[in-house]
Amino acid sequence: MASVQERLEQMLEPVIASLGYELLLLEYSPSPKNAMLRLYIDAAAGITLDDCERVSKEVAGVLDVEDPIRSAYRLEVSSPGLDRPLVKPAHFQRFIGQQARVQLMAPLNGRRRFIGAIVGADEDVVRIETEEGVAEIPLAEIDRARLVPDYDQE
Structure with missing residues (x-):
């Protein structure tokens, strides 16, 4: 049986796609009094406040x-921001060369956190160049991944 989060993703992804947006990430935090449903959306032209409202x-x-x-729940719709989440292989492929912070569900070679440049990605593995070399991280083992903003970039 699918979790509430999985059912929400299956239900809402086509709705959001029909409006011309991509559902990047759905975060659901259940609570008896005030659950939170947060949606991160994206589009080729970027996201405006009007897009989030729509x-x-x-x-x-x-x-x-x-x-x-x-x-009872609270619904938030947001742009991905500068530290955008990376979930699908296409997200990692789009940002090859940029810095990312990756947190794993379980340690890989004694580490759960990796920070470095994305140097490659396919359907199963993301490659991050760290100070110690290139880490090949199974996509299925990633708990969270986000871009590291470059505030000096013009």
Whole structure:
């Protein structure tokens, strides 16, 4: 049986795609009093506040009808920001050459955290160049990954 988060992703990803956006990441934090549903969306032209509002209204309508969250919840729709999440292989491939921070579910070669330049990615493995060399990280082992913003970039 699928988790609530998986059901939400399956339900909302096509709705968001039909509006012309990509669902980058869905974060669901259950709570008996005030659950949180946070959606990170993206588009080729970037994301504006109007885009977030448009997606929020559409998603709220779907959630009201389908009622997958039985308790009170707060819905947030956000752009990915400078420290955007990296979830799918295509996300890593798009940002080859940029710095990323990767946290694993379990240690790999004694480490759970890697920071370095993305040097490659395929369907199963992400390659991060760290000070110690290139780490080949199985995508399935990644708990969280985000870009490291370069504030000096013009």
